Amino acid sequence: MQAQHEIENAMPAASDKLNIESIRRDFPILNLKVHGRQLVYLDNAATTQKPQVVLDAIQRYYTEQNSNVHRGVHYLSQLATREYEGARVKIQRFINAAESHEVIFTHGATEGINLIASSYGRKFVHEGDEVIISAMEHHSNIVPWQMLCEQVGAKLRIIPINEKGELLIDDLEAMINARTRLIALVHLSNALGTINPVKRVIDIAHSHDVPVLLDGAQATSHLKIDVQELDCDFYVFSGHKVCGPTGIGVLYGKSQWLESMPPFMGGGDMISSVSFEKTTYNSLPYKFEAGTPNIEGAIGLGVALDYLTGIGIDRIAEYENELLDYATEVIGSIPGVKLIGTAREKSSVLSFTLENIHPHDIGTILDQEGIAIRAGHHCAQPVMKFFNVPATARASFSFYNTKQEIDTLAEGIQRVIEVFG
Amino acid sequence: MQAQHEIENAMPAASDKLNIESIRRDFPILNLKVHGRQLVYLDNAATTQKPQVVLDAIQRYYTEQNSNVHRGVHYLSQLATREYEGARVKIQRFINAAESHEVIFTHGATEGINLIASSYGRKFVHEGDEVIISAMEHHSNIVPWQMLCEQVGAKLRIIPINEKGELLIDDLEAMINARTRLIALVHLSNALGTINPVKRVIDIAHSHDVPVLLDGAQATSHLKIDVQELDCDFYVFSGHKVCGPTGIGVLYGKSQWLESMPPFMGGGDMISSVSFEKTTYNSLPYKFEAGTPNIEGAIGLGVALDYLTGIGIDRIAEYENELLDYATEVIGSIPGVKLIGTAREKSSVLSFTLENIHPHDIGTILDQEGIAIRAGHHCAQPVMKFFNVPATARASFSFYNTKQEIDTLAEGIQRVIEVFG
Amino acid sequence: MSDISELYQQVILDHNKKPRNFRKLESANREQEGYNPLCGDQLTLYLEMDGKVIKDIGFQGSGCAISKASASMMTAAVKGKTKDEAEVLFDEFHRMVKGELDPEKEENHLGRLTILSGVREYPARVKCASLSWHTLHAALENKDEAVSTE
Amino acid sequence: MSDISELYQQVILDHNKKPRNFRKLESANREQEGYNPLCGDQLTLYLEMDGKVIKDIGFQGSGCAISKASASMMTAAVKGKTKDEAEVLFDEFHRMVKGELDPEKEENHLGRLTILSGVREYPARVKCASLSWHTLHAALENKDEAVSTE
Numbered sequence A, B: 001m002q003a004q005h006e007i008e009n010a011m012p013a014a015s016d017k018l019n020i021e022s023i024r025r026d027f028p029i030l031n032l033k034v035h036g037r038q039l040v041y042l043d044n045a046a047t048t049q050k051p052q053v054v055l056d057a058i059q060r061y062y063t064e065q066n067s068n069v070h071r072g073v074h075y076l077s078q079l080a081t082r083e084y085e086g087a088r089v090k091i092q093r094f095i096n097a098a099e100s101h102e103v104i105f106t107h108g109a110t111e112g113i114n115l116i117a118s119s120y121g122r123k124f125v126h127e128g129d130e131v132i133i134s135a136m137e138h139h140s141n142i143v144p145w146q147m148l149c150e151q152v153g154a155k156l157r158i159i160p161i162n163e164k165g166e167l168l169i170d171d172l173e174a175m176i177n178a179r180t181r182l183i184a185l186v187h188l189s190n191a192l193g194t195i196n197p198v199k200r201v202i203d204i205a206h207s208h209d210v211p212v213l214l215d216g217a218q219a220t221s222h223l224k225i226d227v228q229e230l231d232c233d234f235y236v237f238s239g240h241k242v243c244g245p246t247g248i249g250v251l252y253g254k255s256q257w258l259e260s261m262p263p264f265m266g267g268g269d270m271i272s273s274v275s276f277e278k279t280t281y282n283s284l285p286y287k288f289e290a291g292t293p294n295i296e297g298a299i300g301l302g303v304a305l306d307y308l309t310g311i312g313i314d315r316i317a318e319y320e321n322e323l324l325d326y327a328t329e330v331i332g333s334i335p336g337v338k339l340i341g342t343a344r345e346k347s348s349v350l351s352f353t354l355e356n357i358h359p360h361d362i363g364t365i366l367d368q369e370g371i372a373i374r375a376g377h378h379c380a381q382p383v384m385k386f387f388n389v390p391a392t393a394r395a396s397f398s399f400y401n402t403k404q405e406i407d408t409l410a411e412g413i414q415r416v417i418e419v420f421g
Numbered sequence C, D: 001m002s003d004i005s006e007l008y009q010q011v012i013l014d015h016n017k018k019p020r021n022f023r024k025l026e027s028a029n030r031e032q033e034g035y036n037p038l039c040g041d042q043l044t045l046y047l048e049m050d051g052k053v054i055k056d057i058g059f060q061g062s063g064c065a066i067s068k069a070s071a072s073m074m075t076a077a078v079k080g081k082t083k084d085e086a087e088v089l090f091d092e093f094h095r096m097v098k099g100e101l102d103p104e105k106e107e108n109h110l111g112r113l114t115i116l117s118g119v120r121e122y123p124a125r126v127k128c129a130s131l132s133w134h135t136l137h138a139a140l141e142n143k144d145e146a147v148s149t150e
Ligand SMILES: Cc1ncc(COP(=O)(O)O)c(C=O)c1O
Pocket: A268, A290, A291, A292, A293, B045, B046, B107, B108, B109, B110, B111, B138, B140, B141, B186, B188, B189, B190, B215, B217, B218, B238, B379
């Protein structure tokens, strides 16, 4: 009910612009006061806030539908199963997967990548083989591959980046060889904002019969994702970064890969039959969903994606680009500010340093002004090392942010400079 | 606020009995009508319902506290971290763990067992070694061990059970040998209701220096758990079976084991530093918590356990035993009913069959009467095989159930018999 | 609320109690396993094919009243039919229990099988009714793997 | 809301800009790494011990103003002190930044170090202030592993 109303409000027929005031009303937390100031939430790359419709869906689930899924004949179990599987179909549509069983519910992007590293890895990556990642990966897309490579004796190879934070894609061709088993690449970098030329990477990889995993943890909330058009072999993302709940995420995989891979975890739901002598595994997607899933999380994520679709991902992207351009202008022109990550293709993330002032001090002082940004290595220490900074301050934007908030951020940075004299 | 109020209501000073009417008001879903009838929810072993305080905590989290944890200096991030780590301490107290870092958040019992099988397994279980489970395990405590044993060439050994569904503990001593690396045992069987003599198993195991993992998925909501008194090495359970949300669970492990084990998944939060040359892992509990955790789930679980503690686990256990005794009497005396699982030590689960009527037909007909029970193999196919039944009907009780509901179940079963003539 | 006796009609209860063709077929030249992993319903189908014709058919297994009655009625319905005729029935039956074919409105060859149409009101039980049909379909296609309705 | 200038006092900003003893100590006979994995703050501590006495001390590394100023002030405070005296300071400092010791109310040996007491209002930054102290503590205990405040 309310969702519908708010979404309509957000889309005034007369204009193609977002009605930000109306959208902000959908997010109750945005009214919060922090240290006596109006909250300015610019930490969206860490996690997004949730619209009321998602909270309502969770409430409704627990007050009218809650049951375990899949194994029950009773009413609630049927209802919960329908809602849970309905969420899978919503996600299938959102990313335009060919089949709903190519959508595996995970607990987040990190688990999705670990699933591939463990399951695909155990089956297809052997001693002497190679896996390629890039120099701008999140730790979630580094450590699982390091663990795999160490276990099987494979080699991890790194596509380098340039000073703007762009992928040196020309180096990729020379890096692929007969031992290359997978390329795992971030779609949109959380530390730099870089949008990678994933379509070209996939084309190159496929011309060598190498599959590609995209880490879409950041991309999914800012770009229209079409896994069939991208032709990626695997795609992962997290619910909590696309206005959904924590503890839920998605792994998309092409059927033929998922069919050929062994299960990741063992337990209920992922089996077809169990005996002490012989256990046979269930078909997709259940083979990869052991145990009771995060039912409320899946349902909440489905509603979150509906909400985003209701506003329109293209319009969201357009508005966010406007915000980023404005922030780049306003923040970038403050004396002493250095932007980290200046790729031509970029979205929603503004990483920066201030001369002689450590990002943590920036973070603490801004926090006193009610402004939430992130200060640190953003789980991308190799990126920090590349740019030779211990950390950066990072403001990251969502469609519910405003230019006024960016102005407040600029004032906050002036205050930081003042404090440090 | 409300929680306090309701909990106090539930504990009238004058009596040591539970005030069930008041408790039921805490669970909004119990008012539901199903097929025009009052819902009678007797599928608690599959998942429990949630008290309003848990839903309120989730709402509050998202409207006042939501942020990513651990890595932020800003207010919301601090708040979310405090709530998340506060939940860890609540859980520590609930199971009486010595240290809060011995409490690892997982996504459920299934993930907890898989974590041990993968991490402990990879480190300590080698070719020719043995792992012991029992004949009454849930698939979650069978399949991970089958997968491990197949991968490393170890052997899975099974402690048998008797016709009552009791563990033949005398067989255990003979089964343990120098190659035994772990005993993984269900604390309270979901298919039979049997409470295993886990203290004795642990004593025997430890006298041979063999560690013990207990699957507490069922036990945690029905028995007082004290991991130090039990002296178990690992203990797992799921939030959704103890009045908490789905998608969250707990792995308890003794520090010395957890310290010695390699990480399960790689990603953010579980590292101390990452470079392409060398990555070092974080300390406990973070080493085992890769990626953004289920923050709302952890907080909701903490509140759920507070709620149970507020009522009193001992009083819950006492009341549930009363319910089980009553149900055993009333249902067990219906002609044609055969109880499956008649262990002397038993709790909260009544598995049964009806002569010549398949459990699924029982389930469907009861559902039309508004009664939710489970019909199937309960993810324990080896148990079904042992009792030579394809499936059972299972009514499982929680402290919010009543004797009247058991009477309704008895009438429902009469109706089933009628339909089948 | 639909009346439960719509689902459990006398004919169905009767097929459940005394299933037709409930036997291992010694003369079988095709054998097919069917399995419903969620319920544990299990069935083995034996076919004696004479060219394109199902000359004889039998089944064994365990399952609920719906799956047993459905299997029994299926065997009775397809015995003596050709592969193609059986496939038509499979398609029509499948659509009927999923609520996509209303036997009162759309022309069909289901005959007595329409007694099982009540199942469409019970989504949890559709798989029970269709397990034997899926197994038949696989047997006719001569697939190697066990069939599962999941 | 506590005033931010309570935290970033002039003395602290000054130590941040011109940290004392900010150098590799060639004469060091103990060296200890300290690391805050959440922030990325990193520091190497060099100690020249003469028996029980900290004869000389130096540090290098990178971190925020709080961690750098704290390290600088720590080195100034413990130089020339005995191991036991330094451990007393470690304990007192640690309790002060965690809000367990109020330097106005409880007798202590903190002296100028109390300037850092403002940190207790900023839970996220307590680790920054205490990293160098933890590292010192480890160096005095002669632990082998790198110290981490996690
Ligand atoms: C005894 C037992 N172990 C393990 C599990 C698995 O729990 P989950 O599905 O929440 O991971 C269950 C739940 O059915 C159970 O009853």
